[in-house]
Amino acid sequence: MLGLGSFWLPVDASSTTQYVDHLFNFIFLLCTLFFILIVFVTVLFAFKYRRKSASQRTSPISGNHKLELIWSVIPGVLLVIIFAWGFRDYMSLRVPPRDALEIRVTGVKWAWSFTYPVDGIVTTDLVVPEGRPVKLIMVSQDVLHSFFVPAFRIKQDVVPHRYSVVWFEATKTGNYNIFCTEYCGTGHSQMLSQVKVLSGSDYQDWIDRGGEEAGSAGRSSVDVGKHLYKKQACYTCHSIDGTSGVGPTFQGLYGSKEKLESGDEILVDDNFIRKSIIDPGADVTEGFPPVMPTYKGRLNDKQITALIDYLKSIGTDKVKN
Amino acid sequence: MNYLTAKKGFKSWLFTLDHKRIGLMYLVAVLSFFFLGGVFALLVRAELWTPAGDMFTADMYNKFFTLHGAIMVFLFIIPSVPASLGNFLIPLMIGAKDVAFPRLNLLSWYIYVLGALFFFYTLLFGSLDTGWTFYTPYSSQTGTSVISATLGAFILGFSSILTGVNFIVTIHKMRAPGLTWGRLPLLIWALYATAVIQVLATPVLAITLLLLVVERAFGIGFFDSTIGGDPVLFQHFFWFYSHPAVYIMILPGFGIISELITVHARKRIFGYNAIAASSVAIAVIGFLVWGHHMFVSGQSSFASMVFSFLTFAVAVPTAIKVFSWVATLYRGSIAFTAPMLYALAFIFLFSIGGLTGIFLGAIAVDVHLHDTYFVVAHFHYVMMGGTVIAFIGGIHHWWPKLFGRMYNEGWARLGCFLIFIGFNLTFFSQFVMGSRGMPRRYHSYVPEYAIWHQLSTIGSLVLGLGLVLTLVYLLHSLFWGKRAPHNPWGGESLEWQAATPPIEFNFTKQPVVTSGPYDFPEIEQDRS
Ligand SMILES: [Cu+2]
Numbered sequence A: 001m002l003g004l005g006s007f008w009l010p011v012d013a014s015s016t017t018q019y020v021d022h023l024f025n026f027i028f029l030l031c032t033l034f035f036i037l038i039v040f041v042t043v044l045f046a047f048k049y050r051r052k053s054a055s056q057r058t059s060p061i062s063g064n065h066k067l068e069l070i071w072s073v074i075p076g077v078l079l080v081i082i083f084a085w086g087f088r089d090y091m092s093l094r095v096p097p098r099d100a101l102e103i104r105v106t107g108v109k110w111a112w113s114f115t116y117p118v119d120g121i122v123t124t125d126l127v128v129p130e131g132r133p134v135k136l137i138m139v140s141q142d143v144l145h146s147f148f149v150p151a152f153r154i155k156q157d158v159v160p161h162r163y164s165v166v167w168f169e170a171t172k173t174g175n176y177n178i179f180c181t182e183y184c185g186t187g188h189s190q191m192l193s194q195v196k197v198l199s200g201s202d203y204q205d206w207i208d209r210g211g212e213e214a215g216s217a218g219r220s221s222v223d224v225g226k227h228l229y230k231k232q233a234c235y236t237c238h239s240i241d242g243t244s245g246v247g248p249t250f251q252g253l254y255g256s257k258e259k260l261e262s263g264d265e266i267l268v269d270d271n272f273i274r275k276s277i278i279d280p281g282a283d284v285t286e287g288f289p290p291v292m293p294t295y296k297g298r299l300n301d302k303q304i305t306a307l308i309d310y311l312k313s314i315g316t317d318k319v320k321n
Numbered sequence B: 001m002n003y004l005t006a007k008k009g010f011k012s013w014l015f016t017l018d019h020k021r022i023g024l025m026y027l028v029a030v031l032s033f034f035f036l037g038g039v040f041a042l043l044v045r046a047e048l049w050t051p052a053g054d055m056f057t058a059d060m061y062n063k064f065f066t067l068h069g070a071i072m073v074f075l076f077i078i079p080s081v082p083a084s085l086g087n088f089l090i091p092l093m094i095g096a097k098d099v100a101f102p103r104l105n106l107l108s109w110y111i112y113v114l115g116a117l118f119f120f121y122t123l124l125f126g127s128l129d130t131g132w133t134f135y136t137p138y139s140s141q142t143g144t145s146v147i148s149a150t151l152g153a154f155i156l157g158f159s160s161i162l163t164g165v166n167f168i169v170t171i172h173k174m175r176a177p178g179l180t181w182g183r184l185p186l187l188i189w190a191l192y193a194t195a196v197i198q199v200l201a202t203p204v205l206a207i208t209l210l211l212l213v214v215e216r217a218f219g220i221g222f223f224d225s226t227i228g229g230d231p232v233l234f235q236h237f238f239w240f241y242s243h244p245a246v247y248i249m250i251l252p253g254f255g256i257i258s259e260l261i262t263v264h265a266r267k268r269i270f271g272y273n274a275i276a277a278s279s280v281a282i283a284v285i286g287f288l289v290w291g292h293h294m295f296v297s298g299q300s301s302f303a304s305m306v307f308s309f310l311t312f313a314v315a316v317p318t319a320i321k322v323f324s325w326v327a328t329l330y331r332g333s334i335a336f337t338a339p340m341l342y343a344l345a346f347i348f349l350f351s352i353g354g355l356t357g358i359f360l361g362a363i364a365v366d367v368h369l370h371d372t373y374f375v376v377a378h379f380h381y382v383m384m385g386g387t388v389i390a391f392i393g394g395i396h397h398w399w400p401k402l403f404g405r406m407y408n409e410g411w412a413r414l415g416c417f418l419i420f421i422g423f424n425l426t427f428f429s430q431f432v433m434g435s436r437g438m439p440r441r442y443h444s445y446v447p448e449y450a451i452w453h454q455l456s457t458i459g460s461l462v463l464g465l466g467l468v469l470t471l472v473y474l475l476h477s478l479f480w481g482k483r484a485p486h487n488p489w490g491g492e493s494l495e496w497q498a499a500t501p502p503i504e505f506n507f508t509k510q511p512v513v514t515s516g517p518y519d520f521p522e523i524e525q526d527r528s
């Protein structure tokens, strides 16, 4: 169906989908066949041998070794075929080609970030070139997550303190959903990103422009900050409307004085915000648990500046409620 | 004087040693939890009516699906058939006065209640948001009441172990004269295999949960990698129990279906030995397939290969059972009573559940389907379409024996029909959205899946309606139902020789068995 995916499977946009789809369809066919057979025979018997009189005689049959052998061996053989096929294709899904482009992935409650081998490029959406194998080396900063791209049929758990690897080769330009499929708490279903597949030359242009956040070309720094506030999941802990969440609200934060756990009072300025993002454990605000994850390596300088500009934009009105 | 009227008063129930009364107390308890778990399921389905997470907060939603799963698994489906019908029927079916250790039996029930109290505590104080699987390190870090919930599951495990031990000894030692292993009703075989798994697997769960409690309480690192543990290790431990537990849940259902089909089709079971042996084979191989829950967890490819192979190996005995049930219908005298309708529904639904398992056993395909709604649909087809349908069918089959009353057949058929339609609508749509990529445990979702979620939610309402209707006419029959004849379906196994309802110690004189459990008078004389 012209790139819309079949009824059962989503769009396919990667060379790795063949390892799943052919086998899926094969199993689907077999299962449908067996299911129809079982239901047909059941309905047939149920109708044909329905009780017509209370004294209806029934057959003394209590087994048939030949038949039992047949219906053990045939499914047995089919299952072995499916097993071998499934394992072979799994190995193809596991082993990335040598020349693959390597990108590092960090999963954290509740955002993904992608670090490129080119200096300073860190994004919240995965931008990749079409027609080139990409190898993702993934790790979690907190609990388990799982990296799933339905359009590529790839999935791999992302574990703290352990690297896991998954690869794909996108075959169609476009945007595809990334889901987290290992339950990870409050924001689990919000842990969404996209794979943006660009043509080879567009990708090179993007790299040359320093890999800015997708769609941020020509946007003000404040807007980029707003975008990151959402994409980097700051919003799951920090509100912008004055309500207190896991962390302090951003409303009226910039320029205010905050009391720290250490007892010191501090002015929230550019430097303090920067430090709070890179090394949140250093100056913990009074009355809040020290649970903010570090964003070191997941935000580059430009992005931190954008966040500071964004905080400034909602922080300068001194009216705190 | 039957077992219900032999003694009076509240205490005569709370201190009873009669396996039939204990079975009934279990029945009331597990069905209450089925109801509670069902309410949480409906709340989950209600939230998913729209893509946005607009009805409950994410934290509330996470608690609802966790409580739905934990209650259904630990408090309902694991004890369901064995503890209620099993307790009631095993001594009757083998011609014994009671189980081997009646006091232990009562103790199991109290331990179950104690475990349930821990769950109530959890529910009221802090709740639980880890999913029923308690995966670490999330469960070692979340602020909800993980400790009380895991202790609850730990305690429930003991109830399960003690019931298992009791059944094993009873079946070995207390069979009536002439009741050889080859003449045992297949329900007894199935409950026997179940009891063996309960005794062998449950301690592993107990240890795992205890380690989790110790980690949370004392900060000793077993599973949390920030303090030196290994989160994936937890998954190995957990599934080492929880996969065999799947067979604790389904084997008793298999046993019930074998009884329903034979009695209501007036036939000997097709391939008695194959069915009995396949129960045991499933119980044994079932211990060696746990890693099929972990194909994308990062376990080694070699391990995945072995687990995948063994998973397909369990599929064969399961297929044999289904084929044998269908073949049993051949040249029978099939009555479309409520129990038979449930048995037919079981064949339909369980086949879908079993066949979709093949997709998940094939490693490459599982990579795509793992942790999507496809898996959710698969195990609901097996657990609810299989076990619960068999359980309800069994309740209908033995209802006259339990209470001495008949329910209204017309209402029973309508209930069965509603449940069947509602169930398929609820869960078949989940297969479609799952294979299209919809992840499980999502509070909100991308709009392209909305239509499937809506069908599913509508289905869940129909299903709920069918279940409530069933409860209503069953309760109604207790007071206003026709008095049941002594053996309404013409069963040949021993429980039908006891009075209806049975007397306190089951039989007035020791029954002696001279023929198989399915030698019905309608069967033509074997000419060979
Ligand atoms: Cu998640």
Ligand SMILES: [Cu+2]
Binding pocket: B242, B243, B246, B289, B290, B292, B293
């Ligand atoms: Cu399993």
